[in-house]
Amino acid sequence: MARTPARSSSPAPSDPTSSPTARPAYVLGGNRVPFARAGGPYAHASNQDLLTAALDGLAARYGLQDEVIGQVAAGAVLKHSRDFNLTREVVLGSALSSRTPAVDLQEACATGVETVLLLANKIRLGQLESGIAGGVDSASDAPIAVSEGLRRVLLDLSRARTVGQRAAVLARLRPKDLTPNPPRVDEPRTGLSMGEHQALTTVEWGITREAQDELALASHRNLAAAWESGFFDDLVTGYRGLARDANLRTDTSLEKLAGLRTTFGNHLAAPATMTAGNSTPLTDGASTVLLGSAQWAADHGLTPLAAVVDAEVAAVDFVHGEDGLLMAPAYAAPRLLARHGLTLDDLDYVEIHEAFASTVLAILAAWESETFGRERLGLPGAFGSVKRERLNVHGSSLAAGHPFAATGGRIVASTAKELHARHVAQVAAGDDSPVRALVTVCAAGGLGVAVLLEAA
Amino acid sequence: MTGPLRTVELPTVPPLGDSYRHALTAAAAGAVSRRVGRAGRGGATTTLPDVTLSAHGVQADAERLTAYQHLVGEPGTDVLPAGFVHVLAFPVATALMVRDDFPLPLLGLVHVANRVEQRRPLRLGQELDVRSWATGLRAHRSGTQVDLVSEVAADGVTAWRGVSTYLAKGVRLAGSAGPASEPGSVPASADDDGAGAGEATDRQPFEPPVPTATWRLPADTGRRYAAVSGDVNPIHLWAPAARAFGFHGAIAHGMFTAARALATVGAVRGESFTWSVDFAAPVVLPTTVAVRVARRDPATDTSNGIDTSTGTGTGTGHDLTVWDPRRRRPHLTGSVVPLPTA
Numbered sequence: 001m002a003r004t005p006a007r008s009s010s011p012a013p014s015d016p017t018s019s020p021t022a023r024p025a026y027v028l029g030g031n032r033v034p035f036a037r038a039g040g041p042y043a044h045a046s047n048q049d050l051l052t053a054a055l056d057g058l059a060a061r062y063g064l065q066d067e068v069i070g071q072v073a074a075g076a077v078l079k080h081s082r083d084f085n086l087t088r089e090v091v092l093g094s095a096l097s098s099r100t101p102a103v104d105l106q107e108a109c110a111t112g113v114e115t116v117l118l119l120a121n122k123i124r125l126g127q128l129e130s131g132i133a134g135g136v137d138s139a140s141d142a143p144i145a146v147s148e149g150l151r152r153v154l155l156d157l158s159r160a161r162t163v164g165q166r167a168a169v170l171a172r173l174r175p176k177d178l179t180p181n182p183p184r185v186d187e188p189r190t191g192l193s194m195g196e197h198q199a200l201t202t203v204e205w206g207i208t209r210e211a212q213d214e215l216a217l218a219s220h221r222n223l224a225a226a227w228e229s230g231f232f233d234d235l236v237t238g239y240r241g242l243a244r245d246a247n248l249r250t251d252t253s254l255e256k257l258a259g260l261r262t263t264f265g266n267h268l269a270a271p272a273t274m275t276a277g278n279s280t281p282l283t284d285g286a287s288t289v290l291l292g293s294a295q296w297a298a299d300h301g302l303t304p305l306a307a308v309v310d311a312e313v314a315a316v317d318f319v320h321g322e323d324g325l326l327m328a329p330a331y332a333a334p335r336l337l338a339r340h341g342l343t344l345d346d347l348d349y350v351e352i353h354e355a356f357a358s359t360v361l362a363i364l365a366a367w368e369s370e371t372f373g374r375e376r377l378g379l380p381g382a383f384g385s386v387k388r389e390r391l392n393v394h395g396s397s398l399a400a401g402h403p404f405a406a407t408g409g410r411i412v413a414s415t416a417k418e419l420h421a422r423h424v425a426q427v428a429a430g431d432d433s434p435v436r437a438l439v440t441v442c443a444a445g446g447l448g449v450a451v452l453l454e455a456a
Numbered sequence: 457m458t459g460p461l462r463t464v465e466l467p468t469v470p471p472l473g474d475s476y477r478h479a480l481t482a483a484a485a486g487a488v489s490r491r492v493g494r495a496g497r498g499g500a501t502t503t504l505p506d507v508t509l510s511a512h513g514v515q516a517d518a519e520r521l522t523a524y525q526h527l528v529g530e531p532g533t534d535v536l537p538a539g540f541v542h543v544l545a546f547p548v549a550t551a552l553m554v555r556d557d558f559p560l561p562l563l564g565l566v567h568v569a570n571r572v573e574q575r576r577p578l579r580l581g582q583e584l585d586v587r588s589w590a591t592g593l594r595a596h597r598s599g600t601q602v603d604l605v606s607e608v609a610a611d612g613v614t615a616w617r618g619v620s621t622y623l624a625k626g627v628r629l630a631g632s633a634g635p636a637s638e639p640g641s642v643p644a645s646a647d648d649d650g651a652g653a654g655e656a657t658d659r660q661p662f663e664p665p666v667p668t669a670t671w672r673l674p675a676d677t678g679r680r681y682a683a684v685s686g687d688v689n690p691i692h693l694w695a696p697a698a699r700a701f702g703f704h705g706a707i708a709h710g711m712f713t714a715a716r717a718l719a720t721v722g723a724v725r726g727e728s729f730t731w732s733v734d735f736a737a738p739v740v741l742p743t744t745v746a747v748r749v750a751r752r753d754p755a756t757d758t759s760n761g762i763d764t765s766t767g768t769g770t771g772t773g774h775d776l777t778v779w780d781p782r783r784r785r786p787h788l789t790g791s792v793v794p795l796p797t798a
Binding site for chain 2: 189190191192196200203204231267269317318320340
């Protein structure tokens with residue numbers, strides 16, 4: 001991997017700029033709507049509706065009405081073709097100034113975290129003073145496409161010039177062409193759903209049902225505690241009568257989780273372990289993250305919460321079974337930390353997106369594996385271990401739900417707030433050492449992103 | 457290896473539909489006499505046409521290439537996929553198989569193996585010369601096998617070579633003994649309950665590997681591949697037609713399954729490679745099959761491609777396996793192995 005000389009000679013690991021030519025970009029806050037289960041209170045809300053609700057909540061919380069923001073970057077995974085300019089349309093319907101530029105971006109489940117990186121990098125380079133990153137997905141309001149046969153007929157019909165040509169084109173229509181195509185959640189190259197892919201990975205890494213259920217339970221308990229303590233009070237704006245994440249089960253238990261039927265991997269040689277309880281449900285929701293330079297924050301009376309220090313992307317060859325579909329973060333994070341001379345022990349928080357409980361556990365297992373460290377990561381041995389009390393401390397996608405493109409914004413905003421709070425507490429106790437978090441998000445297509453955040 | 461010296465130039469590439477119509481007529485006319493011939497153990501003739509069929513100036517059609525690429529999952533480049541070259545050459549080979557002096561009936565032939573050597577890439581717009589001949593007529597446990605060899609050249613240089621092995625089930629060569637255990641027993645037709653190659657009993661029992669993919673193959677899979685390949689053999693089109701030939705339903709073209717597996721290997725296969733497949737149980741449509749396309753394990757490297765005796769190093773290339781996940785039996789096994797650079 002090519003690195004600029006300026007980058008590779010990057011000095012102090014605690015320097016959040018990480019490059020002499022760049023200035024820091026800060027997370028200043030965030031706002032999302034409570035995440036709903038598909039078919040729930042947001043069933044008839046569009047991506048545009050949901051993202052506008054999250055954005056207007058952010059504008060209200062940070063006094064951005066009529067403000068020209070440098071750029072809004074957002075995206076959706078399940079996207080209607082009419083939403084070719086989704087984010088700009090959202091901005092035009094929001095409280096922000098209509099002169100705020102916008103861009104759409106898409107990277108499957110890593111869409112949200114990638115919008116944060118895009119804007120943070122622009123701020124670091126001086127191209128922007130402020131930005132709002134975001135993401136939205138509605139599994140309820142998903143686009144449905146016409147069949148390939150009907151699509152071809154319609155396209156050819158629009159090009160036909162004579163009545164005879166039109167008749168000939170229409171004559172090609174068959175009854176089955178009228179069956180619509182709902183969106184596929186299968187990997188296009190393998191035909192396997194994400195759950196079936198993860199089931200293979202679960203077997204490969206020997207992840208047990210008990211370990212998955214325990215992680216799911218921790219996710220629900222941590223998220224419930226965060227809601228109880230008011231942690232989300234300045235991170236979430238209620239919408240359509242929903243005030244809390246609807247997927248959260250405060251009353252769940254290991255017994256209840258253990259009683260669920262398995263949903264993925266039921267046809268493999270090894271016993272199935274993945275259930276609806278230790279997998280994320282289809283979810284509707286939207287999130288936003290406010291980013292800015294130190295100057296812009298000061299000008300607006302806002303407190304920087306955390307710097308977006310650096311990021312690394314990775315991809316794996318799942319098509320030929322060399323790695324599991326969702327294992328790319330296992331590669332991205334070690335490269336990211338190595339660039340800063342950090343190890344897992346230097347991190348105060350580790351956020352690993354819970355696509356499935358076994359996704360998190362397989363990544364942790366890979367990092368603890370001597371063989372994986374040597375043969376795949378090129379390290380002398382295992383990459384390291386994550387202390388569980390530092391992992392997904394306020395719950396993650398298993399409890400909150402996972403509206404694909406909205407997950408990155410949820411994690412970044414929550415983590416930045418937690419980093420800042422911890423740093424303030426440490427400083428009050430006379431300790432000014434850096435407080436850092438690693439965020440990883442896996443995505444369809446064998447993609448993965450790792451982000452390093454540091455408390456401001 | 458080259459074909460017979462006597463070459464017959466085809467003025468145009470014969471449409472496959474005509475060949476199948478010819479074959480159907482011949483099958484109807486010959487049904488009685490052939491049955492008599494077999495029962496009388498006189499057997500089919502023992503010689504192959506001593507001729508190489510040749511077609512010049514064959515060109516790929518861009519529209520059809522696109523449709524083929526979309527169907528089997530190849531990227532839409534101007535390079536002709538190895539399976540598409542097979543499609544271009546297939547009418548010439550078929551023209552040989554419908555000749556009166558070809559000893560086996562076209563309809564009912566089971567495609568049991570296919571070996572392709574892609575020596576250099578062929579592109580859209582190139583004028584191709586196709587030569588086809590038959591060789592290796594031989595007795596098999598459950599009938600008679602034959603190899604149809606095709607070579608495709610551009611600018612006088614052979615760039616692609618394919619060997620398709622077919623089995624005529626129950627057809628006995630004159631003078632050759634039937635299976636010792638059950639002399640004279642003649643399976644009526646291909647049997648989709650057993651391995652098509654009829655050699656499953658000689659092999660180790662099939663252990664399904666860890667899948668890397670699953671393919672949902674709808675009922676019209678055969679009709680869709682027929683539309684892009686021109687191979688309108690009725691066993692692939694409609695269940696009733698397939699049943700008439702002894703299958704439980706319409707079956708996927710072997711070359712469709714093989715081409716999709718080749719496409720799954722992707723660009724890592726390089727520009728020159730061997731692509732070898734053995735077809736086992738037919739894929740009865742509609743169905744869902746399990747697939748593994750993965751880099752071959754150096755420990756179990758038993759290269760079986762053409763000319764791999766020259767050695768391509770261990771651990772290079774990919775193994776292909778397509779199987780029925782419920783009955784745990786293989787549909788296709790094979791490999792894609794880089795050709796040693798000349």
